[in-house]
Amino acid sequence: MMKCEEFERFGLDMDRADAQPQEAAAAAEHVSACPGCAALLESWRELKQDLRVLNETTRLQSAPTRVEMRLKQELRTRREARVPRRTVTLASWALSAAAVLAAAIGWMHWHGGVAAPTNTASSGPAQIAETSSNRAAESILLAADYDSGDFTQLPGTMPTASSDESILEARVQRGALMQFGLPVAPEQATEWVDVDFLVGEDGQPLAVRLHQDSQTEAATQ
């Protein structure tokens, strides 16, 4: 038989879904014989009812919408903060790559400028381009930012105001100039002439001029 102290401690659980059956049965037996504990149980049941009403009135409460808005703002701020960081990273890589490329081109130009010249002829635009890019021994790179006023623009190229052009001196047969779209008399096709090519920063020839002595020589012939 449950005592009053035990009932006070465990008896009020008798209505709970997870009450232990033996405990609940003992509590029910006790309360049927003890008016004091029966009154306590009645008080508790009234209170429990009020607690249920209290629970019901607050059952659907949730955080105000402004909390959600603040959190969304935080999320957006963090997302936006991440994007520039990624952009900065990419930009720094791109700048580094550009710097390396510029240094490599500068070194190649410098290296080409001090290389020993040879007068071996080249016979076509492909060779000219190759020459300008790898500074083959058959040509001499003279200078950049050279006055290009005497040059003849090659067909299919656009005049540029770029300061990154180079002048490439070469000795070629006149017939090779035909491949750049320049008119050459067939009987002079085998003559060797000294020419300057104006080469763009992409290594492609933009204009050409014959050396003065070559022109004179051609005129005398």
Next chain:
Amino acid sequence: MKLIDEKEPLLLKRAVRGDEQAFLALYQKHQGPLYRYALRMTGSPWAAEEVIQEVFLLLIREPQKFRPDRGELGAFLFGVTRNRVMKHLERLPRERSLDEINANGTAWREPEDPLTPMMIAEKSERIEQVREAVLDLPAEFREAVVLCELEEMSYEEAARRCGCPVGTIRSRLHRGRALLLAKLELLRDAPRRASAGAR
């Protein structure tokens, strides 16, 4: 597939990468119970709001603190909420009256009831007394009452949430009930065995 059906760790990963919809799915699933717990424990809508905001900000800023291998996200969020609530209670032993709760209109909503105005008023007063009495309990007892009686969790579930043995929860609940009964019966001027459990 709805976002809500996705596994929470995956949703959280997406949320951390800035996916607003994934974050909202998590927020909407968990905020309600956490807010009600915080509100019932603090008695202050402002404090509950602050707690909920802090909990989800933590989730955004330090998601690595949640370890899926240690339990579910809901349990983690409850733990964080509980810590914040306890800190709040330590810092500010209930300063705000329940009138303030009602004044801002968010905490109290009278259910539709086919009673006379007099009966409705009496019922409202009684429920207010209960709310007051719950908020006057010491935090540990209040928590046991909130979890086991208001939210009607099982002892096992409440013990798991609080990180203590079932026996501790039952003991706290016993003391909480006794204090509630004593206070309310004194308030209602109808002592039956008001001091029985509070001895």
